[in-house]
Amino acid sequence: MPRPPAxxxxxxxxxxxxxxxxxxxxxxxxxxxxxxxxxxxxPKVTDLDSLRSNVEAAAKSAEQQxxxxxxxxxxxxxSQGRGFQVAATDAAPNPGxxxxxxxxxxxxxxxxxxxxxxxxxxxxxVVKTALAIVKSASHQADRK
Numbered sequence: 001m002p003r004p005p006a007x008x009x010x011x012x013x014x015x016x017x018x019x020x021x022x023x024x025x026x027x028x029x030x031x032x033x034x035x036x037x038x039x040x041x042x043p044k045v046t047d048l049d050s051l052r053s054n055v056e057a058a059a060k061s062a063e064q065q066x067x068x069x070x071x072x073x074x075x076x077x078x079s080q081g082r083g084f085q086v087a088a089t090d091a092a093p094n095p096g097x098x099x100x101x102x103x104x105x106x107x108x109x110x111x112x113x114x115x116x117x118x119x120x121x122x123x124x125x126v127v128k129t130a131l132a133i134v135k136s137a138s139h140q141a142d143r144k
Contacts, residue, residue: 048082051105051112055084058103067091078135081107085131102127109139 052073059071066088076083083106093099098118105112117130 048107051107052084055086055104059086059088062086062088062101062103065091076104076106076131076135078106078108078113078137080109080138083107083112083134087127100127102130104134106134106137108137111139113137 055073059073063069063071067090068088071086071088073084073086076085083104085102085104085106087100087102090097090099090101098120100119100123102117102119103115105114107113113134115130115134117127119126
């Protein structure tokens with residue numbers, strides 16, 4: 001069975017500043033793509049310790065299925081904040097599944113950007129490009 005092409009998934013989680021008391025839910029748009037995300041109904045991730053804790057929990061849950069056994073969480077600097085990432089190799093991928101995963105959270109202004117990049121052999125450049133996109137992400141306040 002042919003392997004699927006690499007995939008990058010992005011999601012945003014509102015930080016306390018974006019979800020302050022009496023603030024209306026905010027929607028973010030991506031030019032030519034429509035609404036990218038809304039902060040309504042997203043859990044609040046309030047600080048770097050919370051970001052690290054969430055990535056550490058994801059790493060811990062992926063360890064049993066990884067060839068690495070123990071997964072290290074690394075800091076990930078961004079253009080508008082810092083974050084954390086983890087990478088893993090699937091020890092026994094299902095047919096047609098991905099072999100590698102890079103996942104993390106990075107602070108982007110007043111939101112946290114969650115990302116997952118899924119790849120196979122020979123797609124190292126996809127991960128480098130995905131991390132470059134995440135590191136350079138920026139958040140701009142609504143213009144009214």
